[in-house]
Amino acid sequence: MSEISGATALLTALEKEKVEYIFGLPGGANLPIYDALVDSNIRHILVRHEQSAAHMADGYARIKRKAGVCFATSGPGATNLVTGIATAYSDSSPIVAVTGQVALPMIGKDAFQEIDIIGIINPCTKYSFQPRQASEIPEAVKKSFYIAESGRPGPVLIDIPKDVQQQKAKIEFPDYIKVRGYSPNVDPDLSEINKACEMLLKAEKPIIMAGGGVILSGAFSELQTLAELLSIPVVSTFKGKGAFPENHQLSLGPIGMHGHAEANRMILEADCIVAIGARFSDRTVGRFDEFGKDINVIHFDIDPAEIGKNKSVNAAIIGDLKSSLRALIKMIPKTFRVNEEISKQWLNRKKELVSYYADSLKDYSREITAKKSLKKLREILPMDGIVTTEVGQCQMWTSLHFDVISPGTFFSSTGLGTMGFGFPASIGAKAARKDVTVVDIAGDGSFNMTENSLAVSVLEGLPVIVFLLNNFMLGMVAQWQRTFYNRRYSGVHLKNCPDYCKIAESYGAQGIRVQSMDELEKAIKTAIKSDVATVIDIPIDPNEDVYPFVAPGTGLKDMVTGA
């Protein structure tokens, strides 16, 4: 065995994990890694800011369902990754981040570009490694992928001191690794499933709340089988949007702060809630103490620590959702028939609520509104098109007005709510699925934060569509100031700066500003055919609010419709 450097060992280990892309940016402390990269067949995507590298790796991971990889140097390179890693952590997305670190003898000396990234990143990673010998690198890489992708996925960081990257050694690559103290695969407890099954069969007004776990597990068909078998209406969390086809007759769409009004109403009237891969977040359920009070709540999750964290439940099934749901479906007696009369009443209630709220939500009558624009996008975009969003009003309008039909084709920064996430993440998603159209539904405030990724999209041949709902405002903050602060606007006016079409053109991308629905339709069609990124600048009314709205600290029952 000949000697190789730690940096070469890193790249070889990544190749063994079948990594296709590395999103990154070099610097002083990872120069040896970038030198080794020259000889590697992994494609490097040069970003313009490390935060975007992490978001791209995250977007790639969410579509590929495999860890995305990003590189950064020490110090500011590493700290720039933090927002992206925290975003992935909040949404249980697997990424493996590799940072350079100052050489071992310099650690603790406050050296140039030295930062304790392991210390900083601890609360937002599943685990982190700092190899002290080149020979430790392959095992660290293998363990990182295993930890990132298994169980409840999440980001892992490997921090490699520069001298460890340079150190030459005879390095072995393990085929098998074991992480003591980590056992992500739990078989579901059949007695709990049995308990859940009994509750569910007894329920007269059951409802399924599908969370992001369904998408992570890919348990789409199991979810649909269960819902159809027992005629159970399905709401989702925002992260679970698209876990269940939103044009399905049992679908009610997301609940929550800006959930669908009928979904928010329906879950309050249910007598049994089946939460599947959902964590009862404050944005989803409103007040923990009011939500699901006095009724049976069944919780499926792969993470035991989610059980009882926000909400006490009556049955808890821990394990991968696919196998748990299969076990539940198997347990339903073949002879069991849904009581048609009771079920019909419950499903009629859904229809009633849908038609009631269709007329009672505030609507806006301008030529172009966010709602109309998103409906138009849905009309034209192929069903397998992937959609992500920025954060704020654009995101909540998407939740409300853009139906995800094909399961798993939608994702967003739902947990951390990171502005600037959508655009780089859409580029990562495009890298994962080059054959489909990828759209970032954006607001001007968010897009402004990472718009320099246009360079990456253009130069790397990863064209995406930025569907820019431009209200010249930090719109969601402005809406809160309108609603809760007596219209005292503070720090929200972006004042039509910059010109997003010119920005796009300056990067070699395409910019189209639309003034009518016809122009919008043409622009979407042009963008889908385009082989460069297209920014569709859609000016909308800065006063357009997102309704319905459940104010913070209140329950879903306190929903405001704006009308």
Place this chain on the structure above:
Amino acid sequence: MSSNKSIFINNNNSNILYILSVIVENKPGVLFRITNLFRSRNFNIESITVGITEKPDLSRMTITTKSDIRTLEQLVKQLKKTIDVIQVSVLDKENAVYRELALIKMNAKDPTTRIEIANFASIYRGNIMDISNETITVELIGTPDKIDAFKNLVSSYGIIQVARTGVSALPRGGITDEL
């Protein structure tokens, strides 16, 4: 870890002192991960001790915390979720031996005081570790309650310094770690 369930305290009263015995990897950064978990999840701990176990690659942390049963459950789950944690047991005071060591330095300028303190120390099965013209230092081993009681007893002499190790504990009898 089924045997751990049998020693899980089932009590709904809030703010009871619980003793957690946690087996962790004996390597750098583990203590940081655990203490950071307590901070970020807003758990309060009374004391924490760490030391190597009978196996050189494992350490035992003994953590005492005053909390209600729900918080305790979350704490245990979050600890178990931590990758460097191998095993978590909640020890029942009745079925565990638990001890803390304290060093207490007191004012003892006149000889009668020194004799009185020495007598108290011997009643509490403490040892005099250091004595000077001005001070006396007592070593005490026992439950935290016993150490508190001794501190109260001698407080009128003027306590100058106290160093306590925090609780170390093991389950009684045949209960072993499932490693």
